Amino acid sequence: MDRRLLLVHAHPDDESIGTGATIARYAAEGAQVTLVTCTRGELGEVIPPELAYLATGGERLAEYRTTELAAACAALGISDQRFLGGPGRWRDSGMMGLPDNDSPDCFWQADVATAAAQLARVILDVRPQVLVTYDENGFYGHPDHIQAHRVAGAAITLAAQQWQVAKFYATAMPRSVAEAEGVAYFVPFVPDEQVTTEIDGTAYLAAKTAAMRAHATQIVVDSSRFALSSGRWQPVLAREFYTLLNGVPHVVHGTREHDLFAGLDGP
DSSP states (O other), X not given: OOOEEEEEESSTTHHHHHHHHHHHHHHHTTOEEEEEESOOOTTOOOOOGGGGGGTTOHXXXXXXXXXXXXXXXXXXXXXXXXXXXXXXXXXXXXXXXXXXXXXXXXXXXSOHHHHHHHHHHHHHHHOOSEEEEOOTTHHHHOHHHHHHHHHHHHXXXXXXXXOOOSEEEEEEOBHHHHHHHTOOSSOSOBOGGGOOEEEEOGGGHHHHHHXXXXXXXXXXXXXXXXXXXXXXXXEOOSEEEEEEEESOOOOSSTTSBSOXXXXXXXX
């Protein structure tokens, strides 16, 4: 089967932190991997002092983060990265509760039908069997992540008459792994039984780490650990987890899938 995977992420760096090992694995295995990024991350907090001049946000930071994203995609083996609706169509909304959430051009304020129509065009162009984004809480409550979930679901429905996405996944972090590994960023955690799929990206951990390092404005990487603007260190994980939102799970051994394409044997 010609495997085609579409990932929908909110900002540059999300693809590397949460799904980097998965992306690198499938790209290396020959799958067609397409990444749709919904904003250019105009409101990201800038960590390195030498890049402090970017901290005012806006166009200058967006352009810089776009170059970081290109470098990360190269590290992960992605050759097809697109901005939803084109670069700058929707802006970063900032964290939940901030005044930026009310900006008419931010992604949180996007008309879901309009944004879904843009994503449906990508679905019909790529024809992925698998689509990955966030759960209804946006993984940790960021408005752009929540909106990405809504838009992805609507786009799948909109495109369904011409192309059926067979499996629709949300990123997840099982509570047992979070507690064992000291994971701080992925909040809230989910009950272990809610996680349907575990991808072992051990062989691609170096690629994930390189991709995260490429996002220097947002992430500090020190060997096998990283920190965001909070300064709290946590591990770079080789295992990545998902919850199947729509589609038929296919478990052969154990209690979880170990392949996003499991059970998809058709053309």
